[in-house]
Amino acid sequence: MLVSRSDSAYHHGSLKPALEDAALDLMRTTGHTELSLREVARVAGVSHNAPYHHFGDRTALLKRLSERSMAELLDSLTRAQADLAPTDSPRAHLVAVGAAYIEYAARYPERFRIIYDPAVCVPGSPSAEMAPLIAAVEDILARVTSATIPTASRETVVALTTGVWGAVHGLAELVVAGHITLDETRPALAALLDPSADRGI
Amino acid sequence: MLVSRSDSAYHHGSLKPALEDAALDLMRTTGHTELSLREVARVAGVSHNAPYHHFGDRTALLKRLSERSMAELLDSLTRAQADLAPTDSPRAHLVAVGAAYIEYAARYPERFRIIYDPAVCVPGSPSAEMAPLIAAVEDILARVTSATIPTASRETVVALTTGVWGAVHGLAELVVAGHITLDETRPALAALLDPSADRGI
DNA sequence: AGGCAATGTGGACAGTGTCCAGATCAGGGC
């Protein structure tokens, strides 16, 4: 059987996801940096060496958690976009996706932080599972950004897409780090993205 | 004597800064997360317990490194602003300060990362040395931002200041994480901050 | 039914942060 737990306690049956879940749970209070493989095993009710048969390494577990988190973030963005009607303004789509990005970080700070930890995932050579997720997130941001500037040059679209990613990412990081609150990010994002705002020139 | 090393090897004379320097040096290759107190002591040529007489804790060392790094970042911003003539446009000042923020992160990724590690510095209750540094950075950003929108409302100034901080911070983080290059941040920042850019509306 | 690969166990080792007792030194009060 593939999923169900065996009667004998010796073989867990589905240890790998159980370990991941235990790790995600522990991370909520410890952060991925202090996450201990042995404690994960303890929570999962298994010996301290069992994880090594599913993840060759502590870093391999962290990489997997990072991929799962990135998939969640991507899902949040796509659902935020899907929740809006096509008749809504392109700017509303952009703001909604950006807000979803920030809200995911605020809701799951440790998961958000592990996604972008250079010690876990090196974007220069991302894992086979991570690469398409990164590309998908960039794609969503590029789509909602370019829709707000239909007449702009290609260079401007690329530059603004990077800028939008940086803006929402930075606001998210500042919230996670505790420097600003989630409530402050809404007007900040609006002020940045709305060129019709009063900027004096 | 206050600074010079004693002849007797027993008392170092100025171990505290020596430990900090050794730690900063080690961090360049390991990152602050993997930084080992014992290795710091080894590099400083001292027993594994000597650091405890200058930093009560491993976290205390990291906090100190975080403060030193924040002071460096602040210095980079003020020098970037001072290098420009008062006759330069407010927008040039804003872009210069933002670029300096990102360039510091690109040059010293580990130092930049330790500044904003919530496990090291909790902005809710920052240390007595950290608090004024944070305030000073925010103040610089607020000044260069508000100068670009002299007729804007107070709320808009506050919102855009937060947005600018988020934008430069996010671009810096994306560079440090390896998702974008330093060269991509320039046009991204310009596209975000320049309302006269072609945005189609 | 038998054997093999997957999955689990306990033991061992080096490395780490931290506490403790004792050694060494510097400087101030007699």
Place this chain on the structure above:
DNA sequence: GCCCTGATCTGGACACTGTCCACATTGCCT
């Protein structure tokens, strides 16, 4: 000048960690 108090440094110890090893148990395929 001398001693003594406090600051600084040392080595030893403990619990914990990641990782490797040999061995036990089990499910599955032939």
